[in-house]
Each structure stands twice: as structure tokens, then as C-alpha cells.
Amino acid sequence: MGFEHLWPLLFLAFVPGIVLLYLLKQKVQTKKVPALNLWQEAFESVQASTPWEKFRNHLLMYLQIAVLLLLVFAMLMPYIKRKGGETDHVVLCIDTSGSMNGRYKQDSTKLEEAKKQALTYVDQLDPGTKVTVVTGAQTAQLLVTDSTDTGSIKKTIRGIGETDIAGSLEASLQIVTPLVKQWHNYKVIGFTDSDADVGKLNADIIALTDQEGTTNVGLSWLSHQTDAEHKITTQAGITNYGEKDFETDVELYLGDTLFDAQTVSLKAGQSKTITFHTTTNSHFRKLTASKGYLKAHIVAEDGNSHDNTVYEMIERQKKKTVLLVSKQNSFMERALSLEDSITVEQTTRTKNINPDKAYDFIVYDGVMPTKWYHNENVILLAPSDKVVIGKQTLVRKVQTFKNGSITFPQSNITQDLEAFTVNAAKGFRYALPSWAYSFAGERNQCVGYLGKLQDRVVAVLGFDLHNSDLPLQMEFPVLVQGILAQAEQTMSFDAASYEPGDTVTLQLGSGKQAAIRWQDPAGQTVTDQNAQGQAVYTDTRMAGLYHMTVTDTKRSTKYFAVTFPEKESKCTNRVHITQNGRKQTVTTENVSKLYGKRMLVRPLILIVLLLVCVEWIVYRRRTNSTNRFNKVSTIACRILLFAGLTAAFIGISMSHISDSTTTVFVVDVSQSFAGKRSEMVQQIRDELKKLPSKDRAGVVAFGGDANVEQFVSDTVKFTELNSVRVETETNIEKGLQTAMSLFSDRDGKRIVLLTDGRQNSGDVRKMSSSLQAGNVELQVLQQDCTPDKEVWLSDMTVPEQITPGERFTVEIEVNGNVATNAVLQLYNDTKLRRQEHVTIQKGTNHFTFQDQRKQTGFTNYRAVIVPEKDTIQANNEYVAYTKATEQKKVLLIEGKSGESKQFQKVLQAAGINYDVVTPSFAPDTLKKMREYSSILLENVYADDLKSGFMDHITTYVKDYAGGLIAIGGDQSFALGAYRDTALEKVLPVNMEIKGDKDSPKLAMTLVIDHSGSMTDASDGGKSKLEYAKEAAAAAVNNLRSTDIVGIESFDDGYHWQVKPIRLTDRDDVLSKIYGIKDGGGTSIYPALKEAYEQMTKVSTNDAQIKHIVLLTDGQDTYHGYDDLLKDMNDHKITLSTVAVGSDADVNILRTLADKGKGRFYQTNAGTGLSRIFAQEVFLSQGEYLVNKTFTPVITANSDILEQIREGGFPEMLGYVGTTLKSNATAVLMDDKKESPILATWQYGLGTTAAFTTDVVNEWTANYAQWEDYPAFWRGLINQTIGEQNHQGITVTARQEGSAGVIEYTNAKVSGDDQVTAVYDDADGKTNTVTLHSVSGSRYEGEIPLSDVGVYQINVRRSNGKKILDNTNTQLTMQYSAEYRYDTTDTALNELIASVSGRSINSLEGCFDTTPQRNAAKRDLTLYLLMAMTILWFLDIWNRRMPDLLPTALRRLGNLRSKAVDTILSAVDTPQEESAVKTKQKKITRPKKQKKPKQQKQQASQAMLDISSLKKGLQDMYDDTQK
Secondary structure (H helix, E strand, O other), X not given: OEEOOOHHHHHHHHHHHHHHHHHOOOOOOOOOOXXXXXXXXXXXXHHOOOHXXXXXXXXXXXXXXXXHHXXXXXXXXXXXXXXXXXXXXXXXXXXXXXXXXXXXXXXXXXXXXXXXXXXXXXXXXXXXXXXXXXXEOOOEEEEEEEEOOHHHHHHHHHOOOOOOOOOOOHHHHHHHHHHHHHOOOEEEEEEEOOOEEEEOOOEEEEEOOOOOOOOOEEEEXXXXXXXXXXXXXXXXXXXXXXXXXXXXXXXXXXXXXXXXXXXXXXXXXXXXXXXXXXXXXXXXXXXXXXXXXXXXXXXXXXXXXXXXXXXXXXXXXXXXXXXXXXXXXXXXXXXXXXXXXXXXXXEOOHHHOOOOOOOOEEEEEOOOOOOOOOOOEEEEXXXXXXXXXXXXXXXXXXXXXXXXXXXXXXOOOXXXXXXXXXXXXXXXXXXXXXXXXXXXEEOOEEEEEEEEEOOEEXXXXXXXXXXXXXXXXXXXXXXXXXXXXXXXXXXXXXXXXXXXXXXXXXXXXXXXEEEEEEEOOOOOEEEEEEEEXXXXXXXXXXXXXXXXXXXXXXXXXXXXXXXXXXXXXXXOXXXXXXXXXXXXEEOOOOHHHOOOEEEOHHHHHHHHXXXXXXXHHXXXXXXXXXXXXXXXXXXXXXXXXXXHHHHHHXXXXXXXXXXXXXXXXXXXXXXXXHHHHHXXXXXXXXHHOOOOOOOEEEEEEEOOOEEEEEEXXXXXXXXXXXXXXXXXXXXXXXXXXXXXXXXXXXXXXXXXEEEOOOOOOOOHHHHXXXXXXXOEEEEEEEOOOOOOOOEEEEEEXXXXXXXXXOEEXXXXXXXXXXXXXXXXXXXXXXXXXXXXXXXXXXXXXXXXXXXXOOOOEEEEEEEEEEEOOOOOOOOOEEEEEEEEOOOOEXXXXXXXXXXXXXXXXXXXXXXXXXXXXXXXXXXXXXXXHOOOOEEEEEOOOHHHOOHHHHHXXXXXXXXXXXXXXXXXXXXXXXXXXXXXXXXXXXXXXXXXXXXXXXXXXXXXXXXXXXXXXXXXXXXXXXXXXHHHHHHHHHHHHHOOOOOEEEEEEEXXXXXXXXXXXXXXXXXXXXXXXXXXXXXXXXXXXXXXXXXXXXXXXXXXXXXXXXXXXXXXXXOOOOOOOHHHHXXXXXXXXXEEEEEEOOOXXXXXXXXXXXXXXXXXXXXXXXXXXXXXXXXXXXXXXXXXXXXXXXXXXXXXXXXXXXXXXXOOOOOEEEEEOOEEOOOOEEEEEOOOOOOEEEEEEEEOOEEEEEEOOOOOOOOOHHHOOOOOHHHHHHHHHHHHOOXXXXXXXXXXXXXXXXXXXXXXXXXXXXXXXXXXXXXXXXXXXXXXXXXXXXXXXXXXXXXXOOOOEEEEEEEXXXXXXXXXXXXXXXXXXXXOHHHOOOOOOOHHHHHHHHOOOEEOOOOOOOOOOOOOOXXXXXXXXHHHXXXXXXXXXXXXXXXXXXXXXXHHHHHHHOOOOHHHHHHHHHHHOOOOOOHHHHHHHHHOOOOOOOOHHHHHHHHHHHOOOHHHHXXXXXXXXXXXXX
């Protein structure tokens, strides 16, 4: 226990005073009574007791002393000490980021709990403790500074509002750091639910983590897209951030209409894409017409309701009229007509254009425009020459290319589509105008560009659509509509979507003026009555739907949405803080367990009130004073006492307004303002000499950071700016934040800002609410410091990636405010590549250089300009880098030329770089194979491949990490003769079907024509009979030892080489096949009938499948096969036929095959016969070519499926049967999980895969429209080329001021992984920095940047000593943004206007104004307790010495005679005098006439027994004995 004050102990002097009042007697006056007999015994009893013994009966005195002691004890301000110690200054930092809106307990959020605990802590503080309150998420707000007014502090804390801004407690801690430097004894208390680095602050963190079992589900995005049939599909992204599975309904609203609801089940940590029902374009437009947005909403309650709703804005489309000038272009016509709001007209010649009609767009397809008609926008398709209209050049510097691959990167034209590539047989490259940007390129040269030329949209595309595959791509209509959208003249926002805390800018149009009314999701409004050109809104702290009303010539409403940041949705069950470099877990959840003092004043006051009540009751029972003065004074004292104690208990305070003002000078010390620094310092010194006597002042200096140069004082001795700062940036926001931290609540507040206003870090507009809430007067002395003669390099552009040997363009941008000559140099690494003498004009200048890089890897470029007229040299250098890489390429070998045309479109959509060949052109050497990272065999028959390919494929995969994917079809796997070849060896499947159940046994008879015509030479110089024998041998080799085989040859008769027999001696059967000799004529029927009869002798137990293959090249005049075929059908014997050559009887053979339920083949012999016979073995078994409808089943997790959205695979219609090898992985299987559809395995260093269905849309017809099909193939191919470890890994590096920020994102990262970055600093020293997790899979770290140049960085993820992945990147450090003079910033002027500040030309008179002052409050508890203590003693005195005051009045006034004094003395004698004396007084007063009732009572009192007399005498003695 401790005490605030000790001087109240002086009031203990009242204790002996009370005791004396009870020991002393009043002076007794002599009175005459009739007799003393009755009182004698009572007097004797009283005289027998000592004075000290009599104290035992004085309860009233003890109560009075107890009250006095308690009052003194309360004035000492006692408290119970708690852990944390005493402190003079307390800073309460409260995290107000979006995650703090999550549910903490059933009835409160984490923010509400933080406020509740902060209020509790303030109650525990010692009186006089100075409190500062800071809140923050992305940026900090200083709400209370150094205040002792508990009531005001608590009111401020209660008023802290919610925000959904992404951030953490660190924003608040940053503003606290400079503040606490002026204090020796302070404590920082932080309330947060996320990790924080408190640095060296004396801080304690209260962890408000999610309660165990909390589940939060959030919506992160919402979008819609239109397919080729004009159907609109809406999708939303949902994630379960909790640790438990969760199920909820998600509703979709189109405008105000509930359109669909989907039930979603999510496992812990799982993300899904919800696909809502499709609708027609017209229906969609109708529902969203009234409200220009879509809304998705989670119905179920979860941990944070703020992320349960997400919006997408729908722009209302204006009607457009487009004129297509073209001979015929149906592609463009359809693309233009997709939107209902567009009307398309056509003409073939420019002379047919109606000059009186205004069009929104004119599309010139291969036609050269000649003039402007109105204010139309234009699209030029394949202009082949320079285009000039009037004095405006639309197209210049045309170059032709052939067979080009054109890349369309991501741009605002293609909206959210990823980059894509198309092919064009012929096209044109253009010089990029300064008013446009490129949206299509070929070999890093501009092929398409778009820009605005005098408010006209001009788009140029450098190839004929008919000579390209662009119209066949799904991106084509999006591209066309995107170009048309650029001409919208409506007001537009500066971004498509926003997060809480973003600044929203509405572009009104050049020179336009309007009144703007912004409304947030809570209905609060802000009005800007005079917005010109653009309107800015900064209060986007809450997620939700905002709308604004714009009034110019008419009134319109626009919407924008603020989406809850995904980072804030995540549940946290622990908080880590880093303090003095050490990381530890925070376990404290309640501030009351650790800190503060428990003040005992109010409990003591409450006890005093109770004792005073008890004392009053005792007093009233013991006394019955008839003294009117005594009664009135006693009651008055009690009323005052109760009132005073009650006021002290409530904590009443008194307000007073300070008459002093605190002024803080905020000085810009960045490099751009360096020329004015000395002058500003001198002005501040001069003005401080004029500081009013009661005022105080301080000085803050800022650049990229801020420091307090002079803390607030009434005796400021400022001389110079001494502290070290980041001078390469201008962060006005941070300077104002630091100034705000120096103010006290009681004083008026004034900030005097000295700057050039050119901020390049932070956003000063965010300080508007803080300045207004604090009633801070803002004065700004803004001076321009741009040199009169200045030239600077503002940009250098090189391709992000190039191919070795490729020529590319380096574009350099030079700005200047003076015309001069200069030398422009371009360095590649340290070698001077180009040097030109150039002329610099005022404004922006563009220069281009051509260069070529032969080596792979990163290469750096440095541009240097040496002007004749210049002031600052620091901005005469600019750096950039590019990377020369050879994109990994795959080889597609298609079984038949042109068969894979549709599949190639899938590869293009997947962004795969590939070559395509037929089997005869397949690489046959290892060197040729290694030119490709992976090889795809699309339905390729093994024998069609070169022998060199089969010889090297094993080495290519095993030793050189090559990839191989075999794709199914009727010429692949077992049907493609892969069995017992190198292909079967490296692939993850066996060609033979093996399973738990036995495959049916086969009996096959080969009936071979060996007539004389079969000896004719065929392809390759061999006879048809030789090929037939090889084919029969191939068939036998594909039969199993359990199968039955028969070989019959025929001419005009027939002969059995091998009657149907089980294949136990394969070699013997083969030798008899090769022993077939040529014969005579051709007679088919007898041989076929004989084969049938022999097959009927094979029992069904020996063979469940019976099949005959007939091969012939001749004619047969016999046509009576019907009965034979019927018998064969009855015995379930099937028949296939093979017609060799053009002389065969095709009709009869086709009929035999059809009626025999087999297959018909026609071939010119050669190797085709072997293929046919081999395939017949497998096809006749009915297991290898499976035609059925099924949905493939995912049977293993794989990187291949990472980019596949939820919903599974479409149905397939068939596949080739295989068997999975033991060490392989089946990613997909058929619906019965018997046969693999997609299998992979590691073979040596390489990866191979078997995709047993086709890619020609026979078995995969449903996959042609599957949007995830390209992603599936991209994942599969990347797996085989070794790219899977880098799937989903993103590494970026960017400059922020004088630091480099490295960002690493990898969804696979685990809690035990460590991410580090290795880099070389300016001195060439290698350094390592650890990247820390900022949001699960995203890691960030900073490296210091000192000199201009390119920094090499390698980011790696490791687990222990094992490096799991590593990625190289580079970072450019440019000269300080302080030396860029081509940018204008109106943010400071907007701030001045929003806070009613004023611009000044000098500091003179800056103290003359009177800022608004806040009323300060003083707690009156101690003063009231002092007054009540004195009043208590006076009340006791008054009751114990009732004649003191009357006596004083008699002596002073001498107003009455002695007789009257005697009467007054008799009247004023208190109840405590003896009954005898009272009775005597009443009997001997002749002037007091009694009423009958009074006389009766007096007579009753006279009839007292001796005990009553004794008691009365005792009381009399106690009260009057002297």
C-alpha cells in the first residue's frame, strides 16, 4: 500500500481536540432547587467513578473519532500497489486494425475488450499520472497527449471507433518512439491481437487473441464473366481462416434482388471458389440497372462479421455507335456487337461515311483514314504506312514482320485476364508515340498501342485479324470491348477496388466542376461543394459499400466498394512481440493482472458516509436538545457534510480554460528543401524571441522520418537542426504526427509547417481528421525550391525479359526546365554501349537505343546525361536491368499431322512455349532432345518414331532430367506397341492390364492370304506376304501364354500352319509363321469356314473371347457368307478383315467385318500391317480401348492440380487401359479406380507422366470448354520440366525511400521454414537478412540502400540445412525522389482546405492568432475531503460546546442584562444536564407560563426513582464537569 500525500496527517490534531471536548465540562451556573434529598445517592455513585473509566461508555465519541480518522486516511489518497511499479507517464496504444473487430467473447469484440481494459487501467492510475492515448492500424492517431484529466481521457477512450484498415500495433508504436524520449519514467501499454516489434520501448502488450475454437470465414473477392453464349457467371472467393470445419450459406444479390444462394462446406484453412447460377446478359443488366453493384454475403455468424460481405461494381453502359469501315470482317463485327449497348454500322469505303453523323468509334480495317469527322475515337487495324490526319500523326515508322508470335501483357484493356500470346502470319511493328502505351508486342517491338490524342482515343493493331488466330482466342472480345471502354467520358475512379484506408479519387474530367456528397456504409456524409477536376475522399476506414452523389448539370449517383483486407480475416491464437531483438510469446490477456494501483479513496468515502449515518442515529437517540440554534446548526452541518462527501465520492471536477498556446514549428529538412534550410532556421529563431509569456513552443524536423529538435517549453533555446534524419524523402504526414504528439490537452494548439509541399512518402491528407479533432490551427509556409536550370533523367525502360541474341530497345526519358545541349550515354554493366549528342527541350524528351545481349542471365544498364546547363548532378543517372533467358520449350510429337490442332490452342492458352512435329521428324540424338525440357507424345505409335529416339529416351529422362508425357488414343500405349520398349520402361504404367480379377482368355486365328499376288513388292521393297508374316508375328508376340492361337494360310485352298493351340511355345509358332510360302489363286470362303469350325472346337473354359482376323489382297466371287456369319455370331466368334492394296475386294471385306462384329482395315502393307495385327490382339480383348462415360476421380494430391478450381473434372468418354506401376502415383483414375487416367513418377532425375485419354476431343469433348483445362496442362507440363517447386512462388523487390523491401510469397511454406535473402551491398560485401512472416504465406524483409545502382538478391527458403527453393531477383536504387521536379502534388493544399488552415508568406505574426482552447478539468476530491474534515470537527464542537457561540455573541454585543443572561442560560442548558437542575430551572422560572399538557409532562418527570436520577446525574457530570 502507498499514499499520494502525507501532509493530511496534520488533521490528526483534531483527534485530541475531540477528546478534550469530552473531558472538559461547561461552567455550571448556580441554580436554586427545593431539595437535594433525591439526588444525594446519585451524586455519590457518580463521584465513585474515575474520568478514564467513564470513557468506556462513550460510543458517540468513538464514532466521531473513527470518522475523523477515515477522512484523514482518505485525504492521504491511499492505494494498493500492483506489479508494474509507479510511473509518471503512461501511453495507451490501441490497435484499431480490422482484425480487432473480431469476436472476443460472446458479447464483445476485441476492440471493445481493449477499450474496457484501458478504462480499467486508467481508473487504477495515481492522480496526476499523465496519460497519452494513441490508436492506429496503417497509420497512427494521437487522441490524448500528456493529460491528467481522467474524465476526458475515459471519454476519449470510449469514443474510439472501429476501422477495417489492415495494419498492426506498430503504427502506434512508431509515433510513440520520439514522444517518450522526453520522459525518464514512462510505461507503454499496448492492446493488440497481432505480432509487434516494440523495439527498445518500455512496453507491455496485452494479447487479445481469438478464443479457442473461434472460426472465421471471409469473402475475399467477387467477379462475373461472360461466355461466348452471352451467359454471365458470377463467382466469389471464400476462405475458412479458423481451426474448425465450417458450413454456411452464401447469398448473391444482383442489385437489390436475391438471385442465388449456395451452401458451402469448408475445412479448416480451406479456400474455395463459389460459382453461382448463370444468367443471361439481358437479365443480368436488368437486375443490376437500379444499383450498379453485385453483393455476396455469408449468412452464418462467425468470428468477424466485417468480412462476410463483398461487392463488385457494375458500370452502367452508355449507348455507343460504332462504324466499321471494312470490306469484310465478321470477327470484328461480332466482337463489337457483344454488348447490347453498342450499335454497329458498316461501310466498305471512307467516302461512304456520312459526315453529318457523329460516331463514338470508327474502326478502319485495312483502310487509311483521311480526316476527322467529329470527335470520334478510332481503331486502326493493320495500317501499313504512316497515318496523318490534319497535323496529327497517328502512325509512324512502320516495319514488317512475318510469322510472328505476339504477346498481349496484362493491361487495363484486358482487365483481369492474364497475359496471352497469338500468332500472326504477317504484321507491322510501329514506333510508339509519346502519347500512347503499348498493349501488344512482337520480339519486344510495339505491334499494338493505345492512347489519347487531343481527347480522342486512338488504338492501333498491327496485323490483319484474318491472318492470325487472335479472333479464335477467348481474349479477343474482351480486348475489343476494353478498347471501346477507354472512350467512356463518364466520371471514373482511380482504381477498380479499394481496401480500408485507401484514398479514393474520382476523376471528374478536365476543367469540370461539381458538388460531391460522399456517404459511407454507416450513413455518415461528407460534402465537397466545389470539386474541380477531381474529388478526393480519405475516410475509407470501414469495409462496405460507399456511394456518392455528384451534382453538376445533372444529378447522378456512383458507387464504390471497400473490401475487407484478407490479412485481417485470419484467426490468431497467440501473439509474439520482439523487444530488444528478442522474440517472445505474449500470454497476458488482462491488464488488471499486471499493472497499476487500486485507489482506495472512494471505498473509504463510502465507509465514512455509513459511519456518519450511524453516528447521527446514536446522537439523536441520546440527545433531545431543545436549543433551537443548536438544532438548526447541527442539521445544516449534516446536510453540508453529506453533500460534500457525496460529491467527493462521485469525483466532481471543475473546468477551466487555459490562456496559453503551444506552437510547434515543423521544418522540412529533405534534400529538395535544403536550399531554404538556413533561412527557415533563422526565421524560427527570430520568431521564438517574440513568444508570448504564457505560451510554449517546440521544433520538429522531418524528412523521411521525424525527430523532435526542441521539446515544448516556455523557455525555448533553439539554435540549429542537429538530429540525424532520412533526407532522401519528404514525409509531411510523419512530421505532423510527431508534432501532434507534443501537444497538451489544456493548451491551444498551433502547427507552423515550413516545406516545399512536394511529398514523396506518406499521405498528408490522412492527418485531416486528427488536426480537426484536436482543434489544431495549421499555418503553412510553402516555398518552391526548384532550380532555374535543371535537367534530370526521369525514366529508363528496358524489356523485363529478353532472349539471347535478340535485339531490343532501351528507351530513356529526360526532363528539363531549360533548353540545352547534352551528351547522353548508355552503359551495359561497366561498358559504354552508346553515346549521343542530344538537344534537350523544355519538358519531356524521349530517346531510344538499340542493343543486343548474347549471354543469359541478368544484365544492368545505366544511363548518364551530361547537360551544358544544369544545377544538380545527383539526378543525372538512372539504372535498370533485364534478364536474358531462353524460355523452356517442350516438343509436341503428334501421331498424325494436324491431329493436335485443338490441343495446341490449349497449350497456347496455358502459356506453353512449344514446337510441334510428326513422329518422322522426332529428335533422334540426345543433343536434339536436350533442346527441349519435356516431350509430349500425342497418340504416337512406337514404330513411327525414329530408332534414335527410342535409343536415347531413357538417358534423356534418367540422366538429363528430361520430361516425357504419353497421351492416349488408338495408337498409344498397348495399342501403340509400347510394350517391352523403352517407352514402357520410363513411363509410370505397364502396357499389359493386370488386376485383381483375371482377364478373359483369348483364342485368335489369323487367316492369311499367301496367293501369288501377295508376293508383289510393296512399300520398302518387301512383298506383301513378308509384311503379312511380320504382322502375324507381331500379333503372336502380343498374345499371352494363356491365350490360344491358330495360323491358317490360304490361296485356292487352305493349310494350317498352327491349329488353334495354347501359346506355350511362342518360338515354334513364330517359326511356322515365317515358313509360309507363296501359293496360287484366292478362295476366301473355304479358309474362313475352316477357321470357324476349328474355333468352335475351343471350349469357353479355354477361351472366353474368340476372334478371327482375315487378311487378303484379292477378290472372291463367292458371296454366300450370310449363313456362315450367322453361325459365327451364334457361337460368339468375331471377325475382323484387312484389305491389302487397291485390288482387294473392299466391299465384301467391309461387309464381313460389319456382320462379323469386328473391324475393317485397308492398308498398302508396309509397317501398317504389324500395327493392325498388334492392335487387333488388344482390341479383341475389349479391355484396352475403353469407351464409356465416366468422371475421373482424384486419387492423390499433386502440384498439377493446384490451379484447378473447386468442382472437379468434366466427364470423359473413354481411355486406353493400362496398369499403374508400383512406385508411381495415380493422380486421376477411372470411376471404378481400376485404371489410371493420369499417372506420374520420378524416373532418375526426370519426371514422366501417362495421360491415358486423348486430347483431340473424342474422349475429351467436354474439356474443350473447361476453363481450367489450360491450367491443368500447365501444371502437368511444369511438373515434368521441374518447375513444380517454383509454382506459386513470387519474389519481388522494390525501393521505398532509402530501403529495399523484399517480398516472398509461397503457399507451401510451413512454420518450421526460414526465409532469408542474400545480397551484395554497395561495398561488395555479402549480407544476409531474415524475412519475417506478415500474413501466413507472405514474408517481408528490408535491406538498406545507399548508392544508386542495381542490387543482386537471392531469396531462399530452407528447413534446417536443406534449401527447399531459391529465386534470384534484382532491385534498382535510383536517385532520391527529392530531385524529381516533374511531379506535382496537391495533397498539402487539400489538407489546408480541409482543416481551414492558412498559407503564410513569412513567420512574422504567426503568434498573433488565438487557436481554440479546450476546457481542462481539476478533480476536487481532495479539496472536498479537507473541507468536510474541518466541518466535521466544527460540528462536534458545536454539539459539545453549545453555549460557546451564544456566549460570544453576549459578550461582544453586551445586549442583555444579567437576569436575561440567567434566563438564557437556563433555556440553553442541554439535555445532558441533570434532571434535578432542569426541573429546578423549570419550577423557578416565573415568566415561562406552561400549558396544561406541558405541566402534566413536567409532573411526570418529577416522579423519578433513584436509578433515573443516578443516570441523569452521570450524563450531567460527563457533559459539564470541569
